[in-house]
Each structure stands twice: as structure tokens, then as C-alpha cells.
Amino acid sequence: ARRRSASDYRFGKVLGEGSFSTVYLAKDIHTNKEYAIKVLEKAHIIREKKSEYVMREKEVLRILGSSCPYFVRLYWTFQDSEHLYFVLTYAKNGELLKQIDKCGCFTIECARYYAAEMVLALEYLHGKGIVHRDLKPENVLFDENWHILITDFGSAKILKTDNTENQKCDNDALDKGDKRRRTSFVGTAQFVSPEMLSESSSSPASDLWALGCIIYQMVSGVMPFRGRSEFLIFQKILNLEYEYPDGFDPQAKDLVQKLLVKNPIERLGATDEAPYTSIRQHELFRDLNCDDLGPPPRIS
Numbered sequence: 001a002r003r004r005s006a007s008d009y010r011f012g013k014v015l016g017e018g019s020f021s022t023v024y025l026a027k028d029i030h031t032n033k034e035y036a037i038k039v040l041e042k043a044h045i046i047r048e049k050k051s052e053y054v055m056r057e058k059e060v061l062r063i064l065g066s067s068c069p070y071f072v073r074l075y076w077t078f079q080d081s082e083h084l085y086f087v088l089t090y091a092k093n094g095e096l097l098k099q100i101d102k103c104g105c106f107t108i109e110c111a112r113y114y115a116a117e118m119v120l121a122l123e124y125l126h127g128k129g130i131v132h133r134d135l136k137p138e139n140v141l142f143d144e145n146w147h148i149l150i151t152d153f154g155s156a157k158i159l160k161t162d163n164t165e166n167q168k169c170d171n172d173a174l175d176k177g178d179k180r181r182r183t184s185f186v187g188t189a190q191f192v193s194p195e196m197l198s199e200s201s202s203s204p205a206s207d208l209w210a211l212g213c214i215i216y217q218m219v220s221g222v223m224p225f226r227g228r229s230e231f232l233i234f235q236k237i238l239n240l241e242y243e244y245p246d247g248f249d250p251q252a253k254d255l256v257q258k259l260l261v262k263n264p265i266e267r268l269g270a271t272d273e274a275p276y277t278s279i280r281q282h283e284l285f286r287d288l289n290c291d292d293l294g295p296p297p298r299i300s
């Protein structure tokens with residue numbers, strides 16, 4: 001296919017900004033199709049030693065391809081002297097976080113439906129041996145039909161496939177062969193799991209912890225672990241210090257309680273032979289057919 005460059009697109013508004021990238025709405029001047037183009041400054045990536053993360057995101061997006069509808073798709077990449085460009089899916093209806101803030105909180109029907117879509121997305125992602133490690137409402141987007149699109153794989157980890165022992169868990173900080181600290185990684189404070197904080201280790205169950213936090217936030221409108229500093233938030237996470245507001249849906253509470261468990265292998269779904277059967281079978285999803293969720297309920 002023809003090589004692309006920035007001159008193939010008309011760049012529009014900024015859709016999002018991160019520490020290492022800016023995402024623009026852009027229109028392909030040949031097809032008029034809209035994309036989200038993630039632009040990274042080479043010098044900044046090199047200076048901050050983030051090349052490994054950029055390459056990992058590109059590899060994860062390549063592995064995900066276009067076979068699962070719940071992830072943004074990477075169409076093309078190109079570069080010029082100063083920048084790298086990732087041409088990604090444009091999620092027309094923006095971030096889950098903005099919808100939660102706009103409504104205050106979701107109805108249980110909406111929370112149930114989008115929790116189910118996230119479970120299906122994690123089944124696929126983890127089935128490909130990929131852990132997201134920074135799942136949060138800013139990284140869950142809505143497409144034009146109000147289905148979710150999970151994005152931002154800059155913090156993702158691709159689990160080794162050399163033997164099953166590595167499939168379950170992998171210590172991010174220490175390479176098995178030597179004791180040097182390879183990466184010191186932590187996601188976003190409010191959604192990071194206890195094991196990532198205390199052992200610098202992550203596994204698919206780390207994403208199940210984040211799912212529990214997101215379900216809590218969709219139902220209540222606030223995050224379970226809040227504090228005036230990252231240190232105070234981390235203390236609450238490690239001490240499992242959070243509460244359910246009055247009126248919190250009991251079925252949602254039961255599921256969140258089974259996901260916000262300190263020991264990763266005790267989280268619902270963590271030891272499923274066929275992930276995530278035990279989560280699909282939870283009473284919160286009793287009235288849903290996870291094999292055919294149907295159209296999403298209106299967010300209100």
C-alpha cells in the first residue's frame with residue numbers, strides 16, 4: 001500500500017493529551033474518513049527513555065489487529081524528522097470518564113452493559129497474552145454506536161509464551177535470569193492493583209482489579225480509592241480501604257467485592273479454565289446474553 005505521511009491528513013482539534021503524545025482528530029484528504037492520530041515527539045521519547053513503551057504499543061496494536069470490536073485499531077504508522085504518527089480509530093463519542101461525570105453516575109442497566117463489554121474485551125486481550133496495566137475510564141472510549149473501544153496500550157505487557165508459568169504472572173521489575181530492575185512501572189494511582197504497588201508484578205488479574213474500580217465508578221460516580229496524594233491513595237489500596245455508598249446496587253457490589261481482592265489469584269475469574277466464565281455467570285449479568293449483548297442502553 002502507498003506510504004502515508006502527515007500531508008495525507010487535515011489535522012483538527014486535540015482529542016487528548018498525554019505525557020508523551022497528543023491525539024488529534026484528523027481527516028484523510030483522499031477519502032474524507034476521520035481518524036485519531038497519535039503524535040509522539042521523537043526527541044522527548046528518547047530523552048525520557050520511553051522508546052520501549054512506544055514499540056510495545058505498536059506491537060500490541062498489531063497483535064490486536066481488527067478482529068475484536070472492543071479495541072481501537074491501528075491503521076497506519078509513519079514518521080518524519082521530529083515525530084512518530086499512529087493513525088488510530090476515531091471514537092466519536094469520547095471517553096467513558098466524561099460520560100460518567102456528565103451523568104453523575106450510570107443507571108445499573110448502563111453499568112451492567114458496559115461492564116459486560118469490558119469483560120468480553122478483557123477475555124480477548126488476555127487470551128492474546130496481553131495485560132493492559134492502565135485500564136481506567138479515560139482509556140475506555142465510545143464509538144459512534146456507543147460501543148466501547150479500549151485504547152492506550154503504552155503501558156501494556158505482552159506475557160511470555162515460552163512456558164505456562166510465565167502465562168500467569170510475570171514480575172515486571174526483575175528479570176528471571178538476573179536481579180537487575182528492568183522496569184519500574186505503575187499505572188494510574190487510583191486504578192493500580194496492590195501487587196503492582198507492593199511487588200511490581202502484574203498479570204491479567206491486575207486488569208480485573210481495574211475492572212472492579214471502573215464498575216464501582218460507573219455505579220457510584222466516584223472512584224473507590226481516592227486521596228489527596230498518590231501516597232495516601234496507595235495506602236488505601238494496600239489496606240483495601242474503601243466503602244460502598246448507600247444505595248449502591250447490591251449485585252454490582254457483590255461483583256466489585258469479588259474483584260477488589262488483594263490476592264490476585266483470588267479475584268473472580270483469575271483461575272477460570274475458560275476466562276471469564278465465572279464473571280459472565282455473575283448475577284449482575286443474569287439478564288444479559290454475553291454472547292449477544294444487543295444494542296447498548298441510552299446513557300442517562
Ligand SMILES: NC(=O)Nc1ccc2c(c1)=C(Cc1cc(-c3cccc(C(=O)NCCN4CCCCC4)c3)c[nH]1)C(=O)N=2
Nearest residue numbers: 015016023036038072088089090091092093094095151152
Ligand atoms: N492514549 C491514546 O492512545 N489515546 C487515544 C487513542 C485513540 C483515540 C483516542 C485517544 C481518542 C480520543 C477521543 C476523544 C474524543 C472527544 C473528546 C472531547 C469531546 C468529544 C465529544 O464530545 N464528542 C462528541 C460526541 N458527543 C458525546 C455526547 C453526546 C453529544 C456528542 C469527543 C473523541 N475521541 C479517539 O477517538 N481515538
